[in-house]
Amino acid sequence: MNDEYILEVNNLKQHFPIRTGFFQRVTGHIKAVDGVSFAVKRNEVLGLVGESGCGKTTVGRTVLRLYDPTAGDIWYRTERGERINVATLKARDIKPLRREMRMIFQDPFSSLNPRRTVKDLIGEPLLIHGIAKGKAMEERVAALMTEVGLDPNYMERYPHEFSGGQRQRIGIARTLSLSPRLIIADEPVSALDVSVQAQVLNLLQGLKDELGLTLIFIAHDLSVVEHISDRIAVMYVGKIVEMSPSEELLRHPLHPYAEALVSAVPPADPDIKTQRIILEGDVPSPANPPSGCVFHPRCRYANQSTCVEVEPVLEEIEPDHFVACHLARELHLAGIGG
Ligand SMILES: Nc1ncnc2c1ncn2[C@@H]1O[C@H](COP(=O)(O)OP(=O)(O)O)[C@@H](O)[C@H]1O
Numbered sequence: 272m273n274d275e276y277i278l279e280v281n282n283l284k285q286h287f288p289i290r291t292g293f294f295q296r297v298t299g300h301i302k303a304v305d306g307v308s309f310a311v312k313r314n315e316v317l318g319l320v321g322e323s324g325c326g327k328t329t330v331g332r333t334v335l336r337l338y339d340p341t342a343g344d345i346w347y348r349t350e351r352g353e354r355i356n357v358a359t360l361k362a363r364d365i366k367p368l369r370r371e372m373r374m375i376f377q378d379p380f381s382s383l384n385p386r387r388t389v390k391d392l393i394g395e396p397l398l399i400h401g402i403a404k405g406k407a408m409e410e411r412v413a414a415l416m417t418e419v420g421l422d423p424n425y426m427e428r429y430p431h432e433f434s435g436g437q438r439q440r441i442g443i444a445r446t447l448s449l450s451p452r453l454i455i456a457d458e459p460v461s462a463l464d465v466s467v468q469a470q471v472l473n474l475l476q477g478l479k480d481e482l483g484l485t486l487i488f489i490a491h492d493l494s495v496v497e498h499i500s501d502r503i504a505v506m507y508v509g510k511i512v513e514m515s516p517s518e519e520l521l522r523h524p525l526h527p528y529a530e531a532l533v534s535a536v537p538p539a540d541p542d543i544k545t546q547r548i549i550l551e552g553d554v555p556s557p558a559n560p561p562s563g564c565v566f567h568p569r570c571r572y573a574n575q576s577t578c579v580e581v582e583p584v585l586e587e588i589e590p591d592h593f594v595a596c597h598l599a600r601e602l603h604l605a606g607i608g609g
Pocket residue numbers: 287301302303321322323324325326327328329330556557
């Protein structure tokens with residue numbers, strides 16, 4: 272059973288030190304990720320959602336060891352079937368993994384070097400990893416451009432000659448160039464116009480079906496990930512508060528925070544009226560999180576001292592449906608379609 276998991280993250284923590292004063296003494300920690308566990312199966316898309324500041328990007332960057340984790344394990348099954356803990360790998364052992372695990376970044380403007388042609392940008396990973404050069408590289412670049420819906424005749428052009436959506440396609444082609452086994456897409460459409468978002472999402476959906484991508488898809492908006500994701504994990508202040516198959520989460524959220532996110536998803540049928548739940552206030556600072564359940568100050572159901580005093584743990588309340596809420600068994604929260 273475990274064999275089918277390509278990634279298993281256990282109790283991952285990323286605490287950034289806060290340094291103050293002349294001597295830069297550590298006076299506290301920003302607990303950006305504070306005990307996160309999840310697993311991703313081969314050819315599965317896991318959506319990771321939550322408002323800005325919840326720790327999504329930090330999870331992605333830590334899993335790829337762009338940051339060293341404070342604690343926790345990141346078990347990854349390599350192409351050769353080995354199970355390795357990325358969390359404890361030595362720097363020189365990480366480089367070969369960069370080929371298998373790759374990231375698509377949010378901002379297609381700053382993530383592409385403006386002085387390189389599209390051919391260089393997409394071909395560079397092939398050169399670095401010694402996979403193709405010269406004519407072979409050019410052919411591969413042309414095939415990748417076609418794959419993501421770009422005209423290969425434009426490979427000698429520079430990023431500024433393309434629109435935002437096309438630039439994100441270049442970023443996706445660059446990520447795909449090494450045929451990675453695991454992709455972490457960090458808000459890949461958030462910087463794009465709404466009309467272009469749908470096109471890039473459709474592209475990713477098509478690539479997922481065609482290439483069988485294994486993807487962690489990060490977004491602050493549930494409506495962006497709901498169609499592409501097989502399962503969705505909802506993050507709040509450094510923790511996963513709910514995780515389940517996508518449809519289940521949308522129809523039947525068990526955490527009040529997830530209920531609020533679901534209420535913001537526009538219904539497919541415009542005749543269905545939904546009651547949008549507006550969350551008061553902001554995401555609390557992970558440097559100084561609230562006591563008990565971190566969501567209690569914004570929760571409209573929190574009514575007992577337990578919510579304020581006791582931290583809830585993530586529990587499997589229904590098969591494959593995990594939630595961290597003291598009231599999860601009592602509440603009947605609204606999802607989409609009832
Ligand atoms: N390199 C860093 N150093 C210190 N704090 C950071 C760093 N990166 C992120 N943070 C903080 O960690 C929290 C989570 O950030 P992030 O992972 O970017 O959230 P998200 O991607 O969900 O918006 C935020 O409070 C952010 O300010």
